Amino acid sequence: MTKAPGIYGGRVCVSVGDGCLDCFDLLDRKAVRRYFETDEQRQREDEIYGIPLEALEIKGPSVSPVNGVIAALAATEFMAAVTGLRLPTRLQEYRGHLSKVVVNNDPPRPDCPCCKGIRSKGADADVER
Numbered sequence: 828m829t830k831a832p833g834i835y836g837g838r839v840c841v842s843v844g845d846g847c848l849d850c851f852d853l854l855d856r857k858a859v860r861r862y863f864e865t866d867e868q869r870q871r872e873d874e875i876y877g878i879p880l881e882a883l884e885i886k887g888p889s890v891s892p893v894n895g896v897i898a899a900l901a902a903t904e905f906m907a908a909v910t911g912l913r914l915p916t917r918l919q920e921y922r923g924h925l926s927k928v929v930v931n932n933d934p935p936r937p938d939c940p941c942c943k944g945i946r947s948k949g950a951d952a953d954v955e956r
């Protein structure tokens with residue numbers, strides 16, 4: 828979600844079978860890269876900027892009522908999945924500032940490198956942590 832004043836919400840993504848956060852283009856590439864950096868790499872990058880990058884982010888803190896909505900949506904999808912009540916919804920986006928939940932039923936990206944290349948093959952992934 829694009830961050831702008833007064834916009835808040837969250838997402839629930841159920842990844843069963845095909846589909847992942849990458850398919851839905853929900854990953855913040857900079858945050859992923861930073862997550863996989865070593866402490867030394869992060870420190871070096873922070874020194875270049877002169878300030879911890881987290882301080883430059885415009886994302887605000889999590890707010891308990893919004894987190895509660897997202898947790899309830901996730902728990903409901905989990906319940907649907909494990910009980911067989913219905914298929915879980917792949918992606919829901921809670922747009923709190925509009926008081927609505929938007930459902931995304933787009934099919935997963937057929938050429939997703941995560942789904943096709945490394946999913947369920949974690950030991951085969953050539954990733955240094």
Ligand SMILES: [Zn+2]
Pocket residue numbers: 846847848849850851935936939940941942943
């Ligand atoms: Zn994928």
